[in-house]
Amino acid sequence: MRVVVPFAAETPKTRLESVFSPDERSRFASAMLADVLRAIAETGHKPTVVSTAPLAVADLELPEAVAAVTSVAVDERPLTDAVNAWLPGGDGAADESGATGDPDHDPVAVVMADLALATPDALEGLLTTAADVAIAPGRGGGTNALVVRHPAFRVDYHGTSYLDHCEIARSVGADLETVDSFRLGTDIDEPADLVEVLVHGRTSDRALARLREFGFALDDRDGRVGVARETDRASE
Amino acid sequence: MRVVVPFAAETPKTRLESVFSPDERSRFASAMLADVLRAIAETGHKPTVVSTAPLAVADLELPEAVAAVTSVAVDERPLTDAVNAWLPGGDGAADESGATGDPDHDPVAVVMADLALATPDALEGLLTTAADVAIAPGRGGGTNALVVRHPAFRVDYHGTSYLDHCEIARSVGADLETVDSFRLGTDIDEPADLVEVLVHGRTSDRALARLREFGFALDDRDGRVGVARETDRASE
Secondary structure, three states: OEEEEEEOOOOOOHHHOOOOOHHHHHHHHHHHHHHHHHHHHHOOOEEEEEEOOOOOHHHHOOOHHHHOOOEEEEOOOOHHHHHHOOOOOOOOOOOOOOOOOOOOOOOEEEEOOOOOOOOHHHHHHHHOOOOOEEEEEOHHHOEEEEEEOOOOOOOOOOOOHHHHHHHHHHHOOOOEEEOOOHHHHOOOOOHHHHHHHHHHOOOOOHHHHHHHHOOEEEEOOOOOOEEEEHHHHHOO | OEEEEEEOOOOOOHHHOOOOOHHHHHHHHHHHHHHHHHHHHHOOOEEEEEEOOOOOHHHHOOOHHHHHHOEEEEOOOOHHHHHHOOOOOOOOOOOOOOOOOOOOOOOEEEEOOOOOOOOHHHHHHHHOOOOOEEEEEOHHHOEEEEEEOOOOOOOOOOOOHHHHHHHHHHHOOOOEEEOOOHHHHOOOOOHHHHHHHHHHOOOOOHHHHHHHHOOEEEEOOOOOOEEEEHHHHHOO
């Protein structure tokens, strides 16, 4: 099964701009992408990064075995259009080798690049479903990951995409399964989400390493759990 | 297995006070409790509400089969102390019949009363684990539900309780399993969490019915998904 990972290479994680410098945002987004690619590769599938701008796999500093199965395709279109091109029965999209996406109807998975908690086990739970469409929802009605086996299903990431995708599946006669996973349901989008990386990140995770390198640590001094940077704490 | 559901009867859901009247908060909290009790009963287990104040099961308007297996115990102590009394090897606590908690070492589950998305399937995933301690973490490092089979394990809900519970398990030599569930990981605590009830609530859920009765609906007019009340919309 092809696993597509959309990546906004030019505007990574803008909602984290209050806590990261532009350079840090970019490095953190790349670290999350690297973790997601590794988790996918560890399930035995080959990830294709669909990036809004050229991206060198070598720059992601992936483990050799992960880099060997990872490909990159550039697609400047909005997320919905770029993903739809890769779905079974989609119009295809050129990857770096010049090969097109799936003109045949093989199932395709789409996994967001900011699922920093994704593990091979959590992904297996999604990838091994048998439904025409399987969705791992995120908070706020988002669609964090999905598997599409039905040739008429198309995504629409605008708004409450989880509900829209349920409706689209119904409208094309596709059966749908919702995958219940905290790890896949956690996209790292806002400063408060960084807590999840610090709590649930595995020691081998690149995103966790970056956060620590940037000086972030858990902070529950006010009774609620948040994050703080060393510099914040030093200035008090 | 006894399933304990702690319930703050006197100060329900204070962090929702910006969107609910006190009466609404109380009714919404009771509705979530009723949904949780029903889901537990549907797994074949008997829930015990450990309430900070007297609570009549009849007032919860539970389905008859659920009411028949639900009991209430009053314990005014803080959450951590009240729960520890019920754990295997705990000091016990009187329930409404005057019987004490488990002086024997039967496993005990603790499920928070605000897990409005809890389904029998999601709970089964927790209740059927074999580990000495199994935890379904919530966002922000919380412990939304757990099963304790080890007589020396005790809870501590203060701060990043998930990490603390991992550490406590290690310190008493208990093996630990983390249960990966979006449904159990979603506690309804803040106004933004109401989105989850509106998106994932089942039509038979009392909490969803209450939200609709109060006039809440999904609102994605500004591109992000939130909730709005009819009164808010009418005033624009």
